[in-house]
Amino acid sequence: MPDSAALLVIGECVADIVRLPEAPDRIHPGGSPANVAYGLARLGLGTTLITQLGPDSNGRLIGEHLASAGVRVLTDGSGAPTPAATVDLDEAGRAAYTFEITWTLGAVQLPGEPPRHVHTGSVATALEPGAASVLDLVRSFRPAATVSYDPNVRPGLMGDHARAVHRAERCVALSDVVKASDEDLRWLYPDEAPEKAAVRWLHSGPAVVLVTRGAGGAVAFLPGGATVSIGAPPVRVADTVGAGDAFMSGTLHALASYGLLGAQARARLRSMDPAVLRDVLRRAVASAAVTVARAGALPPDEAELEQALTSAPAPER
Template sequence: MSFLVIGECVADIVRAPAGSDAADRVHPGGSPANVAYGLGRLGRDVTLLTQLADDTTGRLIEAHLKGAGVRVETGDLPERTPSAVVGLDARGQASYTFDIAWTLKSGPPADLAPGHVHIGSIAAVTAPGAAAVLAGTERLRERATVSYDPNVRPELMGEHGSAVARVERCVTLSDLVKASDEDLAWLYPDEDPRTVAARWLALGPAVVLLTRGAAGSLAVTRHHTVAAEAPPVTVVDTVGAGDSFMATVLDALAGQGRDALGALGAEDLAGLLRRAGAAAAVTVSRNGAQPPDRDELDAALQRFALRSGRGW
């Protein structure tokens, strides 16, 4: 099965902690690019439709992606590769300051026929490029399943009501949606996440996944609500954790059609959350968005199960 991911690449410039002698670090990033990279690390056939400038960071990111086996399609060349300055607090939690434009003019090439399309983050909701993302997704979803991760960046979302409407349009196009507790807190302040999940299910998806950091994760379908604990891990930084979770979910569900997604049982969902949670835990245990390959993921699952003593 082949995957197509549509969205931005970003050079993440991670600031050294105040008072330290360490230098700033530059990591390839961007939520959709991280998902494509994660799928490549897991051995999946994946193409990323994105924008990269012919500059130092653009070449760095392209080499990084191709190193994991990702095919890179650049729709057109921006003046510079987007960047984000990343600050980490004492717990490794990331905050971002962006220099990003998304101007994609055309959607996926006509000869691409993926089995699954993933969209999300800035590229799915930011004009003018979002129009090409959504038009391409609408065309391909006749034959492919679709996933979406809003990965909300409040600084880039514009007026709140319009932003929510754009996010909900993407939800409507999707078969599976993943969101973080921080995403939902910005989109729907003071609403219970399970209420939001139920409302999103009514828009069309078969599965809604909610990630809650150290509190674990939640899977909601029309028939089941399943929670999973987060595995024990020492956090280095949280950059790319949600994207690693998303890539692992897509890998685990590869080949499942719309009807099969809607029929997932409670045990299926629990296993899915454990596997994706293990991938996220590996990612937060090291610097940058560095998801595990398949061997690392399997080893992490075994390690966490033994450490918990409860068949985690």
């Protein structure tokens, strides 16, 4: 059995009410951090999620979904309603979100050994008052754990732009691994190229910054100026829900396989061989490709990922 405290994810669960043109609504378990936790557990990593989950039908649906993969769920016991999002999909499967979310995360105790890696991001780090609780938790675990962060920008929930940028940069400075989409970076820094913003983030502390480009693949930036790029495999898109989250869980799974998670691995993570990073990216884009090929945020398990890797593109140099 995997160690349930090995990886910790902190953040929101969301019931995604998916709407397609001329089709009935579908409800999928979602929320970026919850999707990452689910993806990590599907890949065989012991994973705990600290979140808010209401005593309602959506909460039960999400709880059962997470448990089916082996995620241990810890809540603050507030009884707040489970957040929901309406996801409108266009004919190409691209998603637009409308949220009904409150995030008031209170104190949660993590039993057992401290985690060796902590992941957070999205609404959980942007929406007060819960965002302050998340930041405190991340700080408390960082001495023993590496940290990853994905801003997963949702403009309608970010509030004041300058404050949102400050919150994001505060999280970046605490993190070892940062992943953002080019769209995230364009929203945060509309007057700056995404690649330039990523390099600036790298200089504030992370060991690696990853930028996803949708169908254009991804690029990673390392200290010292090294970059690694990879294309995305061709795939028939069902929808893009959860694609970035599958990329994130694929990234962390790959880093774990190389022994690059945990505070004791921080120095090795900072000096990661670009060849290792190429393989990490290959696994991350393959994970995302599996997810977009089917409806909802359903990332691959280990067997599906290995099968997808047989058709993943070679990284660009």
